[in-house]
Amino acid sequence: MAGFRAAVVTFPGSNCDRDMAVALEKVSGTAPIRVWHGDADLPDRLDFIALPGGFSYGDYLRSGAMAANSPVMRSVKAAAERGVPVLGVCNGFQVLTEAGLLPGALMRNAGQNFICRTVALGVENTQSLFTSGYENGATVHIPVAHHDGNYFADDATLDRLEGEGRVAFRYLEAVNGSQRQIAGILNEAGNVLGMMPHPERAIEQDHGGTDGRALFESAVRALAGATA
Amino acid sequence: MSQITPEIVESHGLSLEEYERVLHALGREPNMVELGIFSVMWSEHCSYKSSRLHLKKLPTEAPWVICGPGENAGVIDIGDGQAAIFKMESHNHPSYIEPYQGAATGVGGILRDVFTMGARPVANANALRFGRPDHPKMQHLVKGVVAGIGGYGNCVGVPTVAGETNFHPAYDGNILVNAMTVGVADADKIFYSAATGLGNPIVYVGSKTGRDGIHGATMASADFGEDAEEKRPTVQVGDPFTEKLLIEACLELMATDAIVAIQDMGAAGLTSSSVEMATNGKAGIRLDMNKVPCREEGMTPYEMMLSESQERMLMVLKPGKEAMAEAIFRKWELDFAVIGEVTDTGHMVLEWNGEVVCDIPLGPLAADAPLYDRPYLSKEEYKAWAQIKPLGEVPDSADVGADLLKLMATPNLASKRWIYEQYDSQVGADTLQTGGDAGVVRVHGTKKALAITTDCTPRYVYADPYEGGKQAIAEAYRNLCAVGARPLAVTNCLNFANPQRREIMAQLVHALEGMGDACRALDFPIVSGNVSLYNESKATGGGSAILPTPAIGGVGIIEDYATMMTMGFKNAGDAIYLVAPDFWAKPDPTRSHLGKSRWLLDVMGRDEGRAPPVDLQAELGAGSIVRRLIAAGLVNAVHDISDGGLAVALAEMALSGGIGATALHNEAYTAAQWWFGEDQGRYVVTVAETNVDAFNAILAEGPETEAASLIGFQRLGTVGGDAVLDVALADLREAHQSFFREWMEG
Numbered sequence: 001m002a003g004f005r006a007a008v009v010t011f012p013g014s015n016c017d018r019d020m021a022v023a024l025e026k027v028s029g030t031a032p033i034r035v036w037h038g039d040a041d042l043p044d045r046l047d048f049i050a051l052p053g054g055f056s057y058g059d060y061l062r063s064g065a066m067a068a069n070s071p072v073m074r075s076v077k078a079a080a081e082r083g084v085p086v087l088g089v090c091n092g093f094q095v096l097t098e099a100g101l102l103p104g105a106l107m108r109n110a111g112q113n114f115i116c117r118t119v120a121l122g123v124e125n126t127q128s129l130f131t132s133g134y135e136n137g138a139t140v141h142i143p144v145a146h147h148d149g150n151y152f153a154d155d156a157t158l159d160r161l162e163g164e165g166r167v168a169f170r171y172l173e174a175v176n177g178s179q180r181q182i183a184g185i186l187n188e189a190g191n192v193l194g195m196m197p198h199p200e201r202a203i204e205q206d207h208g209g210t211d212g213r214a215l216f217e218s219a220v221r222a223l224a225g226a227t228a
Numbered sequence: 229m230s231q232i233t234p235e236i237v238e239s240h241g242l243s244l245e246e247y248e249r250v251l252h253a254l255g256r257e258p259n260m261v262e263l264g265i266f267s268v269m270w271s272e273h274c275s276y277k278s279s280r281l282h283l284k285k286l287p288t289e290a291p292w293v294i295c296g297p298g299e300n301a302g303v304i305d306i307g308d309g310q311a312a313i314f315k316m317e318s319h320n321h322p323s324y325i326e327p328y329q330g331a332a333t334g335v336g337g338i339l340r341d342v343f344t345m346g347a348r349p350v351a352n353a354n355a356l357r358f359g360r361p362d363h364p365k366m367q368h369l370v371k372g373v374v375a376g377i378g379g380y381g382n383c384v385g386v387p388t389v390a391g392e393t394n395f396h397p398a399y400d401g402n403i404l405v406n407a408m409t410v411g412v413a414d415a416d417k418i419f420y421s422a423a424t425g426l427g428n429p430i431v432y433v434g435s436k437t438g439r440d441g442i443h444g445a446t447m448a449s450a451d452f453g454e455d456a457e458e459k460r461p462t463v464q465v466g467d468p469f470t471e472k473l474l475i476e477a478c479l480e481l482m483a484t485d486a487i488v489a490i491q492d493m494g495a496a497g498l499t500s501s502s503v504e505m506a507t508n509g510k511a512g513i514r515l516d517m518n519k520v521p522c523r524e525e526g527m528t529p530y531e532m533m534l535s536e537s538q539e540r541m542l543m544v545l546k547p548g549k550e551a552m553a554e555a556i557f558r559k560w561e562l563d564f565a566v567i568g569e570v571t572d573t574g575h576m577v578l579e580w581n582g583e584v585v586c587d588i589p590l591g592p593l594a595a596d597a598p599l600y601d602r603p604y605l606s607k608e609e610y611k612a613w614a615q616i617k618p619l620g621e622v623p624d625s626a627d628v629g630a631d632l633l634k635l636m637a638t639p640n641l642a643s644k645r646w647i648y649e650q651y652d653s654q655v656g657a658d659t660l661q662t663g664g665d666a667g668v669v670r671v672h673g674t675k676k677a678l679a680i681t682t683d684c685t686p687r688y689v690y691a692d693p694y695e696g697g698k699q700a701i702a703e704a705y706r707n708l709c710a711v712g713a714r715p716l717a718v719t720n721c722l723n724f725a726n727p728q729r730r731e732i733m734a735q736l737v738h739a740l741e742g743m744g745d746a747c748r749a750l751d752f753p754i755v756s757g758n759v760s761l762y763n764e765s766k767a768t769g770g771g772s773a774i775l776p777t778p779a780i781g782g783v784g785i786i787e788d789y790a791t792m793m794t795m796g797f798k799n800a801g802d803a804i805y806l807v808a809p810d811f812w813a814k815p816d817p818t819r820s821h822l823g824k825s826r827w828l829l830d831v832m833g834r835d836e837g838r839a840p841p842v843d844l845q846a847e848l849g850a851g852s853i854v855r856r857l858i859a860a861g862l863v864n865a866v867h868d869i870s871d872g873g874l875a876v877a878l879a880e881m882a883l884s885g886g887i888g889a890t891a892l893h894n895e896a897y898t899a900a901q902w903w904f905g906e907d908q909g910r911y912v913v914t915v916a917e918t919n920v921d922a923f924n925a926i927l928a929e930g931p932e933t934e935a936a937s938l939i940g941f942q943r944l945g946t947v948g949g950d951a952v953l954d955v956a957l958a959d960l961r962e963a964h965q966s967f968f969r970e971w972m973e974g
Contacts, residue, residue, distance in 0.1 A: 012561065013469050015385025019657040053655075055383040058469025111973075114378045114650045145382070145652040201654050206670070206789070 004028035004220055006048035009076070011037040011067040016053035016090065016200065023200035024050065027216035040071040047223050048085050049076055051092030053145070053198060063106060063148040064094030073099050085129055085219055086192045090146055093184070093194030102187055102194045103161070104153030109146070110177025116145040118208065120172040121183055121197060125165045128186055129222035130193045133214035139172060140211035142197040144183075149196040151178035151185075161185055169195055232263060240267035246598050253592035261530045261578065261586040268496035268534060269503055270597055272761050277598045278727040279759045282740045286754045287747045292716060293755055294415060300341040300492065301411075302755025303418055304717045306785050310671060311415040312678055313347040316355070316408035316721045316781040318760035322463040323405040327372025332380040332466040334407045336538050339384060340492035343475050344541065346419040346482050347411025350656065351669045352381045353390035354407050355682040355721065355779040359400030361639050361971055366395075369403055371972070376466075377407070378650040383468035384475065387659050388651035389667025390680045395639040396687070398775045401765030406721040408781040410680055412671055419482060421491040423509035423544045423570050428488055430502075430513065430568040431550070433557050434474050434540040438523035440464045441497070441536025470539040470562070477560040478541065486549035493540040499533045501542040503576060507590050509544075512573035517580040519567040529580045544570055604733035607694060613731045616691050619820040619837030622828065625900040628893075629955040631831050632875045632903070637963040638830045639971075641872050646968035664795045664884070665710035665868055668786065677789035679713035681782045685871070686775035688839035691824050693735045697742025697778055698842040702908060704782030705750050706868040709851040710911060712793040712858040713784030718747060720757040720780050725764040725773030735776035736761075743778060749844035750851075752782070793858045795867035796885030800948035801917050802864060804889060806874070807854060808910040809846035810940040821897070821905030826872045831904075846909040849935030854911050856932070862915060862923045869910040874944075875903035875953060877912050879960055882952045889952055891945030903953070909939075914947055 006024050010017045017034070025031045032050070033043050042049070056067035067073070073095070080086045080101055088096040096102045109115055118141050123134040134140065153161070158179055161167055169184035176196070184195025199212030237247045240263055250258055250266045258266065268274060276283065288296035294311055295303035301315035319334025339349050354377060359366050381388050386409070423430070441464035481487060489509065491501040498520070506513040517529040523537070545553055550566060557564040571577070576593075578586035605613060625631050635641050653662045658670035666681040683703040689696030701718065708715040720743070725732045747753055764773040786792050822828050823837025857863045865885065869877045874891075882888050894902050915923045931937040950957050 013383070013472055015383075015472065015655055016657075019655070022657060054385060055469060055472070058383065058467070060469065113375070114382055114652070116382075116652045116654065117649050143654050145654060147382075198654070201657050206660055207654075207657065 004030045004048065004223060005046055006032035006050065007035045007043060007046050008032045008050045008052060009035045009037060009072055011054070011056035011070060013056045013058055014052050014054035014091070016198065019200045020050050020052040020089065023203050023216060026203060027213060028220045035072060037067065037070040037072050040075065042072065042075040042079060046079060046084055048219055049079060051088040051095050053090030053092060056091055056095065062098065064091055064098040067095045068098035077101060080192050083189065083191050087130065088194040089198055089200065090196055093196055094148060096192065096194040101192050102185055103157050104151055106148045107150040107152050108148050109150050114147040115176060116143065118143045119175050119197065121169045122172050124167045124170050125186065127165065128168060128190050128193065130215050130218050131168055132222065133218035141209050142199055142212050143201045144175060144197045146196055149176040149178065151182045153179060168193055169197065231259065232257060240264065241271060242267050246270060249596045249598060253596040254588065261533060262588055264530050264534050265499050265586065265588060266593070268499050269593060273495050274500055275597050276759055278600050278602055278761060279722065279736060280599055281601055282737050285740060286744045288753050288755060290717070290751060290753045293753055294418065296755045297757060299420055300344045302717060302719060303345065304755060305415060306671065306676065308674065309415050311413050311418060312410060312783055313342050313345050313413055314408065314410040314719055314781065314783055315341050315756040316406055316719045316779065317341065317758040318721050318723060319405045319407065320402065320723065320760055320763055323373055324369070324403050326463040327369045328376040328379065329463055329465050331373040331376030331405050333464045333538055334405050335377055335380040336466045336468065336471050337494050338407045338409045339386065339471060340494065342409040342411040343478055344419065344490055344492045345413065346417050347413035348479060349386045349409050349411045349475070350658065351410045351667060351678065351680055352386050352388040352408065353667060353680050353682050353781060354388065355391065355684065356393045357399045357404035357686065357777060358393070358395050359403065360397045361395055363400050367971065373405055374647050374650050380466055380468045382652040384472045385655045387653050387655050387669065389653055389659055389662045389669055390682055391648070392682050393644055393647060394686065396775060398772060401772060402763045402774050404723050404763065404774065404777055406723070406779045408682060408719060410678060410783060417482065419487060419490050421489050421505050421508050423489045423505040423511050423513065425488055425544065425570055426572050428544050428547060428570045429550055429566045430515065430570065431543045431545055431553065432520060432540065432565045432567045433543065434562055435467065435470050435537060436521040436523040436563055437527065437532050437535045437540065438537045439527065439531055439535060442531060442534045464536045464538050466538050473560040473562055474539055474541065477557050477562055481553055481556050484552065486545050486553050488544040488546055490541060490543045493542060495536065497534065497536045498542070503590065503593065505542065505544065506576060507594055512571035512575045512590065513568060514571050514577045515568035517578055517585065519565050521563040521565050529578055529585045602727050602733045603730050604737050605730050607738060610693065610731060610734040610738065614690065616838060619823045622822055622832065622900065624898040625904065628875065628899050628903050629953050631827060632879060632953055632955055633959060633963045634831055635826060635872050635876060636879060636960060637966050639967055641826065641876060642967035643964045645965065646972055660789055660792055661711065661794060665707040666713065668711055668792055670789055675788045677786040677792060679708050679711050679784040679786060681707040682779060683707060683782065684777055684779045686777045687824050689735065689739055689776040689778065692839040693738035693776060694742040695839045695841055697739035698746040698844065699839065699908060700778055700780045701743050701746035701750065701752060702842045702844065702847045703870060704780045705752055705847060705851055708782050708784035709854045710793065710795065710866045710868045712791050712855060713786045714855065715750065715752050715782060715784040717753050717755045718780055718782050720754055720778055722757065722759045723763050723774060723777040723779065724761050727761050732773060739776055739778045746842070746844055750848055791859055793863070793866045795865055795881050797881050797887045797889060797914060797947045798864045798885060799916060800887065802914040802947040803920060804891060804944040804947060805913050805915065806910065806942045806944050807850055807913055807939060809843055809850065809938050821901040821907055825904055825906045827900060827904035840906050840908050842908045845935045846938045849933065849937065849939045850909050850911060852933060853936050853939050854913065857913060857926065860926065862919050862926060863913040864916050865914040867912050869912060871906065873904040873906050879952050881912060882957055883961055883964060887947060888949040888957050889945055889947045890949065891953065
């Protein structure tokens with residue numbers, strides 16, 4: 001969709017920022033604006049904000065902890081509160097939890113090792129602006145690549161997430177020890193999605209699969225519907 | 229009173245004869261700073277003093293070679309105004325002492341060699357050799373090395389797409405960690421190291437200098453003694469986050485017109501980078517050591533010059549560009565300091581606290597550098613020393629299926645999934661293939677793709693250094709052809725033991741001869757490389773030398789990646805063919821087919837026989853035929869035949885595709901020879917039923933070249949079912965996955 005005004009934030013140590021930008025452009029037809037973490041202000045009238053994967057600040061503290069405090073995140077929080085869709089993938093998901101935009105935490109993988117492989121996911125919520133393009137109960141295959149993807153929250157939070165339909169994606173196999181095999185969650189309003197799998201690595205046949213494409217298409221379509 | 233005693237000279241790894249050369253080069257006695265600089269510049273690691281004479285015999289040129297050995301990495305033309313820049317380097321000794329940091333900084337160092345020249349790194353590969361899995365240290369070493377490679381490469385965001393891992397007791401006390409990086413640059417934006425321009429500022433960027441890694445290059449140039457553990461402080465510590473920032477900052481600055489020359493600080497740090505830049509520019513250099521950014525208080529010029537702290541670069545800028553360059557590095561939160569200038573004195577002069585603390589004439593430092601023509605055994609003498617004899621009587625395989633299952637579960641043929649899943653192989657979203665014959669990554673935004681492979685069969689090189697050297701090149705060539713790539717050029721990492729032993733020097737010299745002949749025959753030049761000697765260890769009580777391991781990194785190009793080939797079987801009913809030299813297909817009692825094979829070693833327990841000979845014209849012919857069939861779209865799976873022979877090749881194709889096959893035994897051979905022989909120059913290809921006529925028509929046309937006329941085709945069998953050689957795929961998969969699972973997680 002022409003005029004889809006997305007921003008991809010680059011933190012020092014982000015390394016999937018280009019991949020995210022390429023995916024957004026391929027699907028929406030418009031190149032996203034690249035935003036530097038030190039910029040306190042985001043461009044105005046954004047339709048979509050993406051926090052990409054990588055190792056922000058080396059993740060030498062807790063993964064995502066430093067980035068969550070960088071100047072741009074104040075603007076990201078404000079935009080999220082206004083209802084702008086925010087997608088955090090991998091390190092971006094870690095940043096969102098550290099910033100308090102999503103509940104829970106991503107701990108070291110249960111097996112202690114970094115894991116890179118394509119995993120099977122169940123799509124649990126097809127009502128959100130990120131997932132409306134998937135069929136209810138669909139199984140999709142999307143790559144993961146992380147060291148700290150072991151999702152943890154207390155039982156009350158987990159029950160609430162489940163009860164409110166905020167588990168967007170669930171692993172269909174044992175991957176990293178996540179509570180209830182959670183791979184991706186939504187915020188209460190449904191406009192913030194954090195997920196460990198990399199949808200931007202599954203948008204072309206040459207990637208080995210295109211199951212990530214529907215996520216971006218959903219977001220573009222949601223905006224088209226909202227402005228129509 | 230002399231400051232420099234024989235003990236000090238020896239502790240710097242210099243012989244007394246070499247110290248005489250220092251006195252000659254300098255015309256006086258050196259001070260400690262100068263001695264330190266001579267010692268690292270003349271170490272085996274930096275000077276190639278034992279190998280240089282023989283390295284000259286390697287072919288390094290082709291019309292597509294932009295820059296061969298001598299710079300930070302090799303550069304080749306990949307069309308459309310683009311270049312691929314690549315190199316492989318060893319980090320063996322540090323990885324044995326401290327596996328995580330040793331391997332991590334090995335990756336960091338090779339990445340810097342590549343982006344120093346203006347390339348964005350697009351792929352990493354590696355070649356690893358470990359000792360016996362049941363050696364008490366080995367699990368710790370494997371875990372540390374794999375985590376270190378992943379920890380660094382994953383963080384900087386460069387996908388690791390290819391690699392090989394072997395186990396052999398000869399590496400018990402001296403593992404090998406060879407890391408390779410491939411980058412892509414604009415062919416008219418390549419950066420070199422020659423410092424020029426009188427008065428131009430010399431700039432230090434990156435991390436601060438600490439006391440880590442002092443004398444690393446010297447350590448890497450000596451045998452391990454009993455005290456290997458005590459050398460831990462000489463291992464550097466890596467910071468991939470800073471490296472990622474350094475990549476982005478350097479590439480941002482390179483997009484402007486500010487840089488005259490640039491060199492990374494690798495082995496021997498500030499010393500080798502400044503000496504090489506000034507020497508390559510036929511200039512002089514003056515540095516103010518008070519301006520070097522230091523991590524610790526009270527560092528001396530000696531320590532600053534010999535530190536191997538990581539993630540540092542040295543640049544010569546055009547005058548007046550300092551402020552613009554500094555702004556870029558500050559944005560990326562990196563140190564930036566003008567520490568000196570280019571001079572025309574031909575000397576390296578270091579000043580500290582207002583005094584000259586070093587003044588070395590660069591001409592003599594290079595000209596007087598030691599160069600050894602070390603004695604070596606002839607091929608016949610070597611054969612006698614190594615007690616290599618033709619293979620005697622070998623009983624046949626009693627149960628091919630059982631032998632196949634056994635082989636697939638051995639450490640060397642087992643699935644390396646436990647390893648490669650710890651590497652981010654997808655970052656960049658341009659990876660098209662991993663786990664096959666070669667890793668393949670797209671050249672971003674084009675239809676082109678680069679294929680990358682690492683290869684060497686050390687047990688062959690030991691049995692016959694000349695044929696083994698040829699085989700390493702030929703296998704890399706074959707792996708690139710198998711994915712549909714045109715092989716372009718090679719980097720190498722020459723890992724050998726102590727060259728002062730004549731049998732070790734014979735391994736080096738003869739392997740290089742074999743590699744040179746293979747590269748010439750296959751038009752596959754060597755554009756970069758590294759030599760790692762003294763890979764032997766007393767640490768494990770054996771005084772054991774490693775197997776000679778000239779690891780090869782091959783790079784090829786696929787012009788249109790839509791034609792890329794993979795090895796997995798595709799559809800039931802596809803016809804399976806063997807592509808092999810015709811002479812191989814005629815049973816020949818003088819050829820054993822099984823010498824030094826995995827089957828002989830792992831099933832029969834016999835480490836015997838000669839390495840398989842390599843017919844280079846047949847390799848050339850088979851490669852061209854395979855590439856032609858792939859380009860014409862007539863085959864739908866291709867795999868080369870290597871360790872474990874035909875049976876293992878078929879099993880790997882079946883596991884990769886998730887579908888079995890039936891195949892016939894050619895009764896002219898024993899079952900062992902047919903299924904497990906490791907004869908060279910062979911591929912397995914499959915043809916869809918709908919393509920059989922077109923395939924036969926191409927075969928009927930006959931060979932396009934003389935080399936291709938050496939190659940024949942045999943129908944082997946048909947894809948389908950859920951078994952290979954009557955072994956159920958499920959059992960095969962279980963055997964393949966079992967070794968690492970039980971070793972690491974059991």
